[in-house]
Amino acid sequence: MTVVEVRDGAVAYDGRVALSGVQLVVGAGEVVAVLGANGSGKSTLVRTVLGLVPLTEGSVQLFGTPLARFSDWPRIGYVPQRVGAATGVPATVREVVASGRLPRMRRLHRATAADRTAVDRALDVVDLADRARDSVATLSGGQQQRVLIARALTCEPDLLVLDEPTSGVDAASQAALAVALGRLAGVTIVLVAHELGAMRSLVTRAVTLADGRVLHDGPPPELDHLHLHDPEHSHPHHDDHEGAGPRQRVSPWGLS
């Protein structure tokens, strides 16, 4: 079954071409990495798939339904590209994760036992059950990223879309993210990344973009095409190419 289908996708911002002639078909159960340099259009591509950026040409279908008519949003879990999970008012890890359950909840009804179980399960998947009552602001960057993944998992999605989940996260936390995503048997995953890094073992297919066009679509490359990445021997410049913005270094944490 086809989960995502983009045909002749083109996007332009104020006349500047961000995507052009993009074809992408993602089948059920695939784990697809969308790779590329900054400005290659990889984030634009997934945001187009989710309807956050309108197409100027072409079409998008989700689960066989044209995007304009698609309404089954609980089937989709989205982890936006963000610096952290904190906002102007403190919120506990559980409160943030539980907000992801809203699409599955009946309006004006209290949370049911099934809702609470879904939140518990999502917290377990990302190994944050013991931090549920802590304020998200007190967590490390990698842990906050896992909070956002847990939030996306609470509505038990069939398709999980992650926009740069490994950006600004150190090697140990990237490994933890990979472990969490590896537990999601059967869920179709589309993730945007600069490089495969710790996700390499999960990814079944890589789509590489350059200048808004698909450069490569096939098995994940043996080595990151952008540059070598080895967490054991990281060089000071290794994750700051092309000015990816300030990066937080967070302390490594162990899997419980």
Place this chain on the structure above:
Amino acid sequence: MNPLTLDFMQRALLAALLVGLAAPAVGVFLVQRRLALMGDGIGHIALTGVALGFLLGTAPVLTAVVVAVIGAVAVELVRQQGRTSGDVALALMFYGGIAGGVLLIGLSDEGSGATLLSYLFGSLTSVSPTDVALISALSGALLLTVLVVGRELFAVCHDEEYATVAGLPVRFLNLLLAVMAAVTVTVAMRVVGLLLVSALMVVPVATAQQLVRGFRMTVLLSLALGVVASVSGVLGSYYADTAPGAMIVMVALLFFVIATVGGLVVRRLRLRLVGAVR
């Protein structure tokens, strides 16, 4: 003389109680979205509404609600278009609101600078029985709305993009929050005054943040702090014979200072205890 036996004080205290509940309940979402100054912007716009009321000879509270809602919705629409940044939109509200208010009050026969002053900083004697009825109805509606769509508002204010993909009616919820903020401003206007109303929406929330770590707890604590600050502020202003708005805000700020210092001390002590145990 016991102020509780005076009719106007009973009205003022009841209004203060309701405003103390409603203002932080709405303000917490503005703070969450990092739009803490939104209430101020709407307060300035509402001043134009008050002056318009005097000019047209209708109830100023009514015109204030209408103008404030229009202003808040306009700013939200501008923000959604993404052409003007939020802070520039706010700045435009500040200038336009004050200028419009002073201009229109100058054109009217009834109003004067002194009348405007009672709307800017609140006035105990000016809370009429009609005002109390209006304040009760509107703040009741505000609290009910927060109870009903609070979860959705939390999700949208926490992460708008995520909420969009989750299928929540994000545009509607944003407009609803703008309208709620406008109504809160006009509800609180008689007691706290337009220039200080935003303080009651923000300061109790900021105070509660110093002491608790969850969103729900922040909301509950800020409601309690809002009520204590507004009721004791009204009583204090009766004895000190000052504008209630100023007294309410000073009390709220005093709580903030105490909570900040107290929070620091508690955290230090906790660290030291943990150190001693180890």
